[in-house]
Amino acid sequence: GGRRMSAEAVGPPADTVIVTVIKAEGVLAKDKGGTSDPFAEVKIGRQSHKTSAIPKTVNPVWNETFTLDINTPGSVLEIVLFDQDKGMIMSGSEFLGSVEVQIDSLNVGVPIEDWHTLQWNRKYQKKQEKVTGRVMLRIEAKCSTEGMSTDEVDELKKVPKPVRDVKKAEQLVEKGFGTLEVTVISAERLMAADRGGTSDPYVELVVGGKKMG
Incomplete structure (x- = not known):
């Protein structure tokens, strides 16, 4: 028998x-x-x-870019075109294709x-009507951990959990792992700096030698 070949994913999956x-051409004319x-x-x-909606055209040019998260395997990216709602007379934006x-x-x-x-899609138009035109897209799947070592990826996965060691948290933030959220809960037995035997305390947060806020 012949040798069986198996396809293996290369590198981490996209997230x-x-x-x-970019643009569309030849979309259906819905207006008078x-x-x-x-x-x-x-x-x-x-x-x-x-x-944005491009007024009075069947060949719109957008060049607008969006970033979306991929939360589950088998996700489907949808691009749906509509003719913008004109206001009181119209019951809603009209489907142009997807x-x-x-x-x-x-x-x-x-x-x-x-x-x-562009294709007809039952989700957006119950009764099938004519769909014309096409849309130009630029699509790139990316992995936010690409180029990181296994240890760095492991550290990144740990970041959402609270870190009680202040120095450890500071090191992670300096390396670019996520964000640092600090909750100042309370203080006690502070020095009384005012004549009345009290103080007006506030806290300064310094990360990597930089004052925050």
């Missing part, structure tokens, strides 16, 4: 995707003047970002810029 909605006011919605699960991209199909760190044909 973010950067999407640039033979144009639309198109905008795009970029979605992964419950995450959603919108481009594109779905499987995140797992992307190679980490390799941006892909290409045209995608």
Whole structure:
């Protein structure tokens, strides 16, 4: 028998995707003047970002970039185009077409810029109507821990847990691991610096020799 080949993932999986909605062409004209006011919605699960609406065109140019988190394997990136709601008369923005991209199909760190044909999608338009046009996207899946050593990745994973050692926390922040959140709870037996036998205490936070706030 022949030798079986198995595909193995190279490097860590992507945890973010950067999407640039560049432009679209030939989208459906929904308005009386033979144009639309198109905008795009970029979605992964419950995450959603919108481009600006480009007035009176069927060939909108956006060049707007969004970053979304990849929370679960098998995530689907959706780009949905709408004709912007005109106000009181319209019942809502009208569907112009959508594109779905499987995140797992992307190679980490390799941006892909290409045209995608707009399709009808039942989620956004119950009764199927004509969909025309295409949208140009630049998509790149990225891994925020790429280039880090195993030890550094392990440290990064620990950061969300409270660190009680102040020096340890300071070292992690200086290395760029996450953010430092400090809760000043209370103090006692401070020196009375005022004539009335009290003080007006405040706290200064210094990280890496830099005063915060």
